[in-house]
Amino acid sequence: MLHHTVDSFNCVTLSLESFMGTDDQLLTELVAIIEVSRVKNRKLIWITLQxxxxxxxxxxxxxxxxxxxxxxxxxxxxxxxxxDAYVPFSPTHTVGVGGFVLLNGQLLCVQGHGASSSPKLPGGTVDLGEKIADAVLREVYEETGISCEFTSV
Known part of the structure; x- marks a missing residue:
């Protein structure tokens, strides 16, 4: 049967990366997964196709x-x-970060975009799959050229 996992929401995620059969074999296994999932009262089946x-x-x-x-x-x-199964919608928001960089009592700020903007913390958006700590360090470096150390949120 196709490799799959069941998450804490009682939903199935199919994994096709390692499937080596024909399309007909895949169809047979897909139908079997659907039927078994219905019998086990699963809510959803997710499949991601590269x-x-x-x-x-x-x-x-x-x-x-x-x-x-x-x-x-x-x-x-x-x-x-x-x-009654809830299908979450696609992400519609992004996460932003700002680095509060303090050295010898001085706060690092950058000039915002535009002549009339005031100084701001270096920052930007978190890339998909990126950890917040990594995003903060990356954004501070991209905007200032300064490497720093992450301490906490």
Whole structure:
């Protein structure tokens, strides 16, 4: 059967990275996963298809999957197994960070964009998958050329 995991929300995530069979074998296993998931009263099935596997999109759509999101070279589809299942929407927000850099009692600030803007902490947005601490250090370095050490949020 296809490699899959069940999360704490009772949802299934399929993993196709290591699947080595034919498309017909995949279809057989996909149908089996759907049926087993229904019997076990799972809520959703998630599948992410990298560019090399997008030929499988029609097969997934024929079995009730719908498009959820696309990012970079991946398309994410979801199958709602129960009417009351909640499908979270795609991210609509970004996380911003600012570095409070203090050395010998002096606070590091940068000039904001535009002539009339006031000084601000160096900062910016966190990249997808990036840790907050790494984002702060990166943003401080990008805006000031200064390497520093992360202490706490």
């Amino acid at each position: 560019d090399a596997l997008t030929r499988l999109i029609p097969m997934c759509l024929e079995h009730g999957f719908t498009f959820h999101s696309c990012r970079g070279s991946a398309t994410r589809l979801v199958l709602k197994l129960r009417n």
